[in-house]
Amino acid sequence: MSSENILEVSHLKQYFPVKNGFRTVPLKAVDDISFTIKPGETLGLVGESGCGKTTVGRTLLRLYQPTSGCIVFDGDVLYDSEKKIDVKMQPYRKQMQMVFQDPYSSLNPRMTVEDIIGEPLDVHKLYTSKGERHDKIMELMETVGLNAEHATRYAHEFSGGQRQRIGIARALAVDPKFIVCDEPVSALDVSIQAQVVNMFEDLQKQRGLSYLFIAHDLLVVQHISDRIAVMYLGHMMEIADADELMDNPIHPYTQSLLSAVPIPDPKTARKSQRIILEGDVPSPLKMPSGCPFRTRCRYATEQCACEMPPFTDRGNGHMVACWNK
Amino acid sequence: MKDNFKKAPFSAQIDLSKFSMQDFEKATDEEKRQQDVMGESTTFFKDGMRRLRRNPLAMLAIGILIALIIVIIFAPLVIPYGYADIMKGSANLHPFEYSASELKQIAKGESVFPHIFGTDSLGRDYFIRVIYGARVSLVVGIFASILVLMIGMLYGSISGYLGGRVDLVMMRIVDIIYSLPDMLLIILLAVVLNETLGSIIKGTIFAKLGTNMIALFIVFGLLYWVGMARLIRGQILTIKQNEYVLAAKCIGTSTSRTILKHILPNCLSVIIITTALQIPSAIFTESYLSFVGLGVSAPMPSLGSLANEARSGMMTYPERLLFPAFAICLIVLALNLLGDGLRDAFDPKLSR
Structure with missing residues (x-):
């Protein structure tokens, strides 16, 4: 493992115990996922609802205890199930942060904006005097485009976009290197989405941040990401450079996802063909054997039912998990 | 700009050609500031x-x-x-009643605080x-x-x-x-x-x-x-x-x-x-x-x-x-x- 990546995840598994009648069965939310993120890079993570995108982000930050796998951050092993490494996360909380999906429930309604943004500073004791704390908070608020006079207000007095800015300021307070953006724009209006996405890009340029950008809006992900990863039922299906994936999707699931992206031009839209998947997503408690996508795949063969396809490089770092050549 | 603009017949858009600059006035600084004011912060x-x-x-x-x-x-x-x-002789009084000894005191001119709810069986x-x-x-x-x-x-x-x-x-x-x-x-x-x-x-x-x-x-x-x-x-x-x-x-x-x-x-x-x-x-x-x-x-x-x-x-x-x-x-x-x-x-x- 080289240390040129800020984050390396290999064979990460996250199972949750679920009571099914009298038995407790594992719900395989994330199953054997590997990827890397370079400094200053944005990896977009897409997939339909319930495929484990959010779980990946939260397990990375060790908000959940991983079932097995290996997480290496900036050369330091944070978790390794084989070597039994399980470090205390407190010092790393300063370097890895998260922006949450729902700007309404991710801010404590009983705290003022100043206290919300100031909490990471309090926890990590990043100031020497009250004045320094105040100055730092004002600077953060200015960075994310909030007025200084908003500091004494409560979160419920703001609009969705402003609330998301507060959440971003909170994540930036500890000056992290890496931020997990868990669908940060999906709860916002389209016009506000553009502002927030642009702000993410500006912050990346200014501070050299790396992002794991989780979303289900493919166009937003294409806009912000350097590379895109596609997930289905807890498995990684395809990873490629953003433009490569959009122009030349290999996995049948990625192809159907891309065909579902609305095209803002009726003439082109009429010509394009929608690949419509049949059936529903299988329950993660009753995973199909072999490839998880085979029950809905047009090209499924007997081999797909027997064995999980390996995650192989098809050239230029375009990784795909599919038997289909 | 004004001349080559043609309004569609059923458009609800305001026809700007009917207005001139004199019909508009600039917002004062006071009015601009009012846009920024939020309601009073309530906890x-x-x-x-x-x-x-x-x-x-x-x-x-x-x-x-x-x-x-x-x-x-x-x-x-x-x-x-x-x-x-316990006040001797003052047992079992009804509200605002006085006992015989208290009545004597009142007759002497002393003031006696009334028993607002009376007294109990022990006085x-x-x-x-x-x-x-x-x-x-x-x-x-x-x-x-x-x-x-x-x-x-x-x-x-x-x-x-x-x-x-x-x-x-x-x-x-x-x-x-x-x-x-x-x-x-x-x-x-x-x-x-x-x-x-x-x-x-x-x-x-x-x-x-x-x-x-x-x-x-x-x-x-x-x-x-x-x-x-x-x-x-x-x-x-x-x-x-x-x-x-x-x-x-x-x-x-x-x-x-x-x-x-x-x-x-x-x-x-x-x-x-x-x-x-x-x-x-x-x-x-x-x-x-x-x-x-x-x-x-x-x-x-x-x-x-x-x-x-x-x-x-x-x-x-x-x-x-x-x-x-x-x-x-x-x-x-x-x-x-x-x-x-x-x-x-x-x-x-x-x-x-």
Whole structure:
């Protein structure tokens, strides 16, 4: 493992115990996922609802205890199930942060904006005097485009976009290197989405941040990401450079996802063909054997039912998990 | 620009060609500033108090309680009789009656403070006894509720926050305590404590209250917190689901800080409401126990023991039963109305 990546995840598994009648069965939310993120890079993570995108982000930050796998951050092993490494996360909380999906429930309604943004500073004791704390908070608020006079207000007095800015300021307070953006724009209006996405890009340029950008809006992900990863039922299906994936999707699931992206031009839209998947997503408690996508795949063969396809490089770092050549 | 612009016939767009620059005026700085002004910032507490002030029943209850507290504090300073002072020849007086000796004093020109509620069979001023009884009832109610709140909050928040196996064990303990008969325990404790503690506490403030009261507090501390613990655990389980708790974990906030800063403030409304509603129930328990003879020890009166003493002469002196009974009703009703008002004000989801 080289240390040129800020984050390396290999064979990460996250199972949750679920009571099914009298038995407790594992719900395989994330199953054997590997990827890397370079400094200053944005990896977009897409997939339909319930495929484990959010779980990946939260397990990375060790908000959940991983079932097995290996997480290496900036050369330091944070978790390794084989070597039994399980470090205390407190010092790393300063370097890895998260922006949450729902700007309404991710801010404590009983705290003022100043206290919300100031909490990471309090926890990590990043100031020497009250004045320094105040100055730092004002600077953060200015960075994310909030007025200084908003500091004494409560979160419920703001609009969705402003609330998301507060959440971003909170994540930036500890000056992290890496931020997990868990669908940060999906709860916002389209016009506000553009502002927030642009702000993410500006912050990346200014501070050299790396992002794991989780979303289900493919166009937003294409806009912000350097590379895109596609997930289905807890498995990684395809990873490629953003433009490569959009122009030349290999996995049948990625192809159907891309065909579902609305095209803002009726003439082109009429010509394009929608690949419509049949059936529903299988329950993660009753995973199909072999490839998880085979029950809905047009090209499924007997081999797909027997064995999980390996995650192989098809050239230029375009990784795909599919038997289909 | 204006000339080559042609308006579609059915367009609802304003035709700018009909206006000239003179029809518009620039916004002044004052007007621009008004766009930026937000409404006055309201805290959760201010908002709740505003709603509470609009509720006439709750305000009436607060008025009654304040009046009661003032009377309870100041009446013993004004009235020259003590709750244990026995006046010879003044037994069994009706309200505002004077005994023969007191009438003589009045005839001499001395002023005698009237017996507002009359006197009891031993010649003690009944008004001051009811006042002291209400004092005991209120103090017991408030302190018992605070005791219940403290234990219940600590236990419930630990159980709810940690969850999993800890929660399972802690809640089974609560279930076991729930199934214990409270009255039986109070009676048993009172008997046991009377023998063991009786001699130790002699001469201290506790002696005035009596071992029965200590038993009552112990039972409140041992048994009555379970309801509060369950309620707070339930609240915490729902609040824990909010993303801001996860965000706190992501920042690296410690468990105790998360509970104190993020979770408890958000179930504060439920805590306030339940405590306010717990006080009348504690008062009722105390009155009931005093009525059956397990409350404060004589001569210290309590509303329940006053009612019990009044039973014997109920036909001739019905007012002796009515006054303490009415006092209990007034206190409990006012506290219940206040509790309801607080619930409406601080937990609007429950009321509508």
